[in-house]
Amino acid sequence: MLVSQEIVLPCGLRLPNRLVKAAMAESMAPAPTHEPNxxxxxxxxxxxxxxxxxxxxGNVQVSEKYLGGPMDVLSSSSSSSDVQKLWKEWASACQENGTPTVVQLNHPGRQSPLGAGKRGFFTKNLAPSAVKLNFGSSLLAGVVSSLIFGAPKAMTEDDISLAIDQFVAGARQSFEAGFKGVELHGAHGYLLAQFLSPKTNLRTDDFGGTPAKRAEIVLRIIRRVRQATSKDFCIGIKLNSVDASSNNSMADTIQQIGLIVEAGIDFLEISGGSYEDPKMAAQPDANPSTPTKEVKQSTVQREAFFLSFAQTIRANFPKVVLIVSGGFRTRLGMEAALESGGCDLIGLARPAAVLPRLPKEIILNENIKDEDASVRLKPVFLPKVYSYLNWLMPVKIMGGGYTSVYYAGQIQRMGDGLKPVDARL
Known part of the structure; x- marks a missing residue:
């Protein structure tokens, strides 16, 4: 099986197989410290x-002022020896059986909700430009956007410099704790994605105006992280497919990825969606398009949400290590994606929350036949009261947000020493 084969990243990090537990919000690090516990x-x-x-x-936030959620882990440049000890214990727990672990670093930018972070009530969120979130055309959707997120403030160069420093500090803390690398979150509409996108970056200075300048903040972070850690420390990035979904923006995206690859990344993860357009929260099992007996053929054609975009990246950058996350549910689909050359690694999120030992017990288990090596999940539906609200107020993130909360709850069960709810079909 290709999925069981080892792969070596450019930094020299060896992964024993091609299955990656993708990032998910744990929501287990309460205020005021937001420490791993x-x-x-x-x-x-x-x-x-x-x-x-x-x-x-899951997301480790680099700014204590702006968090992506009220229970996120926070990286801090002023961490005490006690906090660093907690981080070392976390790194050790993740890797006690030799599984390399990479910390996902994030700054939410304009997507920091009210009450998440140590900032004043009237302090505005930060963004490349003062572009407000758009949750829908209804009046109520506009009210929700204004109340929860507000209109962001366009970042000054000092703000940008501070954000770069915060990402570097987060990487250094991860490195010193014993993690094998970091992944910069440049997807799902967060700060780095906001800089990369012409829809949210309207700047005309060194950080906007052209595809290359929109990528400048990312390039500076990568170079500085490498300087602050070591040549053996893994640096990856997660990028959006949604901004490149039209032919008009594909060339710009390819140019940006070329610059990012040249800066020295070790892998690139392809995902998609944002708070405004939450493709990452789609449920592939909710409406199967083919009957069970045709699963093999359908998975050969396409099982991953973002595989076609990844194949375009592969055609332009044949040597970059690609992770595709989203929609994989069967060994056959994973093998087909790897055989196609569209990706080198398979990212699994929700299946990992339901079955934390999925590789060992199912996908890599040679005693299980190909047609039986799957983990199709029951869809998570909004309770009726939320469904009515969603009908009255079409806020596009509502359903996806509820789904994320459900799967975070499965991780929290693991933290309580319980088994996740088996949600397989």
Missing amino acids: GKMLLAYKEWAEGGWGMLLT
Whole structure:
């Protein structure tokens, strides 16, 4: 099986197989400290037992002022020895069976909700430009956007410099704790994605106006992280497919990726969606398009949401290590994606929350036949009261947000020493 084969990243990091536990919000690090705690260690120990090729942590926020959620882990440049000890314990728990673990670093930018972060009530979110989130055309959707996120402030050059410093500090903390690398979150509408996109970056200075300048903040972070860590430390990035979904923007995206690859990344993860257009929250099992007996053929054609975009990246950058995350549910689909050359690694999120030992028990288990090696999940539906609200107020993130909360709840069960709810079809 291709999925069981080892792969070596450019930095020299060896992954024992091609299965990656993708990043998911754990929502287990409460205020005021937002530190990794015993429950998080217990959850990651479960994944450490699973036989994964690599683990990606959930979002670790680099700014204490702007968090992506009120229970996010926070990286801080002023961490005490006690906090660093907690980080080392977290890294050790993740990797106690030899599974390399990479920390996902993030700044939410304009997507920091009210109450998430140590900032004043009237302090505006930060963004490349003062472009407000758009949740829909209804009046109520506009009210929700204004109340929860507000209109962001366009960042000054000092703001940008501070954000770069914060990403570097987060990488250094991860490195010193013993993690094998970091992944910069440049997808899902967060700050780095906001800079990369012409829809949210209207600047005309060194950080906007052309595709290359829109990527400048990312390039500076990559170079500085490399200087602050080591040549053996893994640096990856997660990027959006949604901004390149039209032919008009594909050339710009290819140019940006070329610059990012040249800056020295070790892998590129393809995902998609944002708070405004939450493709990452889609549920592939909710409406199967083919009957069960045709699963093999359909998976050969396409199982991954973003595989076609990844194949375009592969055609332009044949040597870059690609992870595709989103929609994989069967060994056949994973093998087909790897055989196509569209990706080198398979990212799994929700299946990993339901079955933390999925690689060992199913996908890499040679005693299970190909047609039986699958983990199709029951769709998660909004409770009726939320469904009515969604009808009255078409806020596009509502359904996706509820789904994310559900799967975070499965991780929290692991942190409580319980098994996740088996949600397989």
